[in-house]
Amino acid sequence: MGAVGQAGRRGDRVRSDCWIAVSPRESGGITISLKSKVESMYGDSIRKLIEDGLEVLGVGHADVEIVDAGALPFVIAARLEAAVKRVLPDTAAEFLPEAKPFTKYGTTRDRFRRSRLYLPGDQSKLMLNAGLHGPDAVILDLEDSVAPGEKDAARFVVRNALRSVDFFGAERMVRINQLPAGLEDLRYLVPHNVHLILIPKVESPEQVIAVDARIQELKAEHGIDADIYLMPIVESALGCWRAYEIAAASPSVVALAVGLEDYTADIGTQRTNEGRESFWARSQVVNGARAAGVQAIDTVFSDVTDMEGLMESVLEAKGLGFDGKGCIHPRQIEVVHRGFAPKEKEIDKAKRIVLAFEKAEADGLGVVSLGSKMIDPPVVKRALRTVDMAMRSGLLREDWREGGADNA
């Protein structure tokens, strides 16, 4: 035979990853040659994992070479599966790590999505502590951050991470590839408690419908009840133009996001700090999202060292009506949350509305009024959200009703 399947990374600069080469043979069983910086501590456990994996994947005879730089078991498993499937593409079996109990929480349609932290799908190291930084969501990215030749391998890493990594309550999002490849990604995500799928570069409602349909198929196949939400990203003139149609394409859409790097190129200009060139697009996305009754999510701020610039950008986004912003570095999360946190005046007003609403409910009244003014239901809803966000941001005590008007 002589064919070899290789996957993973090696070299002096590689940490917390491994490289695996699998050369199937006709006979002779499994031989493993292991070079690991944690050999004395985990050598036996790595060999056992490789043997178990090959058995599950149906490989009875092979030479396996592994160069390990402290990869965690779920990463080794992903690299092994990618190596095997690169050399034996007809392999149908999956080598799944145990789904840890802490990966099994759910999400809700209306939850906060102020910050969503992008994590390259092929780099597990960055995923491990991502949830500790407290983002509202993590995005395991299969699209732009993964090199074209590594798309297949990244699927295994992302799938295994969904089963193995504690994201500490963050909403579990994955950005799939542009369609049609993105439709194939779903098979590796839907059965593993993914909460939300980001669809990149959407230009038509049909694309959203196609993703939704594929998700429903896979959910039926795997007996999954939980909702899997969608966040289309519009990143072109056409996508922005059709913002409302895209946001309203499926009841699974909970948010519409805008991506400005590609958009500015598409309209033939460049991104500036002032952002005048993208004002229309951003406002269009906010309006399209609101018209469809979903959240509007702003693009990322790409200078990770400029926290003041980030804050300005967040305040501007909030001013335009956005609910959240993408983050590409964990240190951005706190700034984004601070920026989206309601101001004291907003909180005070929201508190008065919420109290009036609760009183009206208790009194069995259908209409909420504050002084002589009638309060419409969307305003009440907004106020409830503001109060909730104020509490989450540490600006309002949980027991504010008893404490009267004092904020935290």
Added chain:
Amino acid sequence: MPSPEMKKNAAGRMVPVDINGQTAVPYQGVGKYRPTGNRAAPRIATCVDYPESGNKVVPDLKTALKEAGIRDGMTISSHHHLRNGDFVANAVFDAADELGVKDLRWFPSASFPCHAPIIEHMKNGVVHHIEGSMNGPLGAYCSEGKMRGMGVLRSHGGRYQAVQDGDVHIDIAVIAAPTADPFGNAHGLTGPAACGLLGFALADSQYADRVIVVTDNLIEFPCIPWQIQGNNVDFVTTMDAIGDASKIVSGTTQITKSPDRLRIAEMTARFVKEAGIMHDGFSFQGGAGGTSLSFAIFLMDMMREAGIKARFVRGGSTKYLTRMLEEGLTDYILDGQTFDLDGVRSMRENPSHVDTSPFTSYNWHGKGNFASMLDCVVLGATEVDVNFNANVVTHSDGRLLHGIGGWQNCLSSKCTILPIPAFRDRIPVIVDRVTTLVGPGELIDVIVTERGIAINPLREDLIKAVHGKGLPIRTIQEMKAEIDDLVGGAPKPPELEEKVVAAIKWVDGTVIDCVRQVKV
């Protein structure tokens, strides 16, 4: 070599009682060992034996060593002021080799990877063994059992104590001096190899039989300030260059960019604030590691915001501590070493940036020391265990990789905080039992990892102080279980040979643990 006689010490570790033919006392517990009697005294010198002109200059290092009476089996000391840029220690043993001397004991205050050539001198018999920190290649050489004698690792304070107790009698001290005069007065403030201060050579200058000052910046008498006093010096000699300036101090101190480390540093600063340690007139010490530097920066922000000022901070100084001083956030820097050019400049120009030594700060036989007066210290570790015991000298595979430095001495502060990642690559940092015991858990108060803050149950006051302050306080067992689950189970303990390759001294000179040969 048969394994030496071993005894169980008060920490439950088996330790050798004979180290290179000298009797050693097993560790007895924190604060238990109090030797009595009189200190070792230095050799009596008589001034008429020295040139009345005050000119002690000899042509070269080889001549100086020869005139100092170098011979087989002697103890030669050197210092790490020039850090990884030091040329002098290697030159000393090259000269000893040319003089045909064998079996020397090298007694450095610390060694660096630049001292890898000493391995050749151990192979060719010039150096018998090292008593001092062994980093990088020297650590590997010792770990693999290739060194003839047993290594001895001491803290900076323990080194002073060992000299005063007579555990180590220094025959010849060689002091690399960035600036010196012909009388032997020396300092580290100026010259091409400026490093700030020379505190680690103080004991050697006072107690060694012969003291050689080596400089590449010989100035006319008097060299002021005399961080090293010429009255203790026998010979002065010159080299073209005593070190590589770019490796002595860094031009720019890098703070960490790692989000996890920044989180750990920020949580540490918040702990210091919320626990009430950050109060007007407080003091702290932090190192020059990335996390430690970031801690200082976060703390500075919090001090500014709260309008709080420290009375003194202890270095290793960097531009960040210097900025604190210049901004008026602290009255003084009491500095043990300077890590960057801003630190050196500040020490040279600012009378409130003061040099210290292991004598002022760390010495077990001092009548008190600065370390115990600190409100908090922030230190690193390679491992901690569920009883808060910590290791700084070996990695989890049993290999000797770091020295103790001032680490053990700093544990006597009022609050010792270890900000450390919970795991490195796949290797958990929180373990059931540290590979090598270097710091007893009863002295380690707080562990800060990216996953939470564990407070030593002995410190009920701290637990109470931060209760309800919104910090992620957890038990150390909880954090350990979380990491073990992530990395696929606790690691297999290293398989080690019987042979003891190094002894780890506690600050009082007793033996707290030992390091065994690794299997290769």
